[in-house]
Amino acid sequence: MFAFLRGRFLEVSPTKLIVEVGGVGYEVSISLHTYSEIHGKTEGLVYTHLVIREDAHLLYGFSEVVEKEMFINLISVSGIGAATARMMLSFMPPNELARCIVQGDVRSLERVKGVGKKTAERLVLELRDKLGKGASESNISPLIHNTLHQDALEALTALGIPRSTASQAIEKVRQAEPDISVEVLIKKALRGV
Numbered sequence: 339m340f341a342f343l344r345g346r347f348l349e350v351s352p353t354k355l356i357v358e359v360g361g362v363g364y365e366v367s368i369s370l371h372t373y374s375e376i377h378g379k380t381e382g383l384v385y386t387h388l389v390i391r392e393d394a395h396l397l398y399g400f401s402e403v404v405e406k407e408m409f410i411n412l413i414s415v416s417g418i419g420a421a422t423a424r425m426m427l428s429f430m431p432p433n434e435l436a437r438c439i440v441q442g443d444v445r446s447l448e449r450v451k452g453v454g455k456k457t458a459e460r461l462v463l464e465l466r467d468k469l470g471k472g473a474s475e476s477n478i479s480p481l482i483h484n485t486l487h488q489d490a491l492e493a494l495t496a497l498g499i500p501r502s503t504a505s506q507a508i509e510k511v512r513q514a515e516p517d518i519s520v521e522v523l524i525k526k527a528l529r530g531v
Contacts, residue, residue: 340397344383350376355399357384366399367420370428375401389413389420396420408432415464422452434487439465445502446509487512490523499531507531 343366345359352373355366366384368376376382384399385406398420400406405427412423426435429450438446439462447458487508494504507527512518515526 339388340386342383342385343399344381346381347376347379350379355384357399364397366397367424368399369405369424371405371431372399372401372427398424402432405432408435411465411468412461415461417457417460422450425452426450436469437488440470441501442466443502443505446505486518486520486523489520490527493520493524494527494531497528499528503531 343357343359343364345357345364347355348358348363349356350373352370353367355368355372355376357364357366366386368384372384376384384401385403386400387398387406387409389396389398398409400409409420409423409427412418412426413420418426426447430438430446437443442462444455444458444462447453447461448455453461487505490508491501491504494508495501499507504527507530508523510530511523511526515522518526
């Protein structure tokens, strides 16, 4: 119904944004990823998706089309509601989430609050092909294979470290130091393995 909203950001919090468009204030639920992208801005554009429930009409907002597409993919999976999808996008950026799904990294998906082993496995089962097939046409998939995480993961597995162990070590380093070069990331992840 609403593709996007462009206007003044009247209130910005880690979970909610109020956008004034033509004198009307729209309350939009956002992820931490979107919050970090729009924090400090007084106006702009957010892509939106309307979720209609029996008791409410909820508007979700995203700073990028890629995040909106991932949200729509996530809520298409049985057992994943809008709140869980937003939690997942708050836990990791859309490209990292897509990478975990395509590579079948159930353990990383389980770390998200509200996502158990069965739900993580269902996500991989239902979305792996969908996200993997769109490699040439989707905004999400071309970036899956070019991420800092992926480069470091390939290097560590080439050194004989199990993929899941390497992935966890990389995530731990990246959470502590988000802006890090691949070389330093590999060295620090090796120390943590």
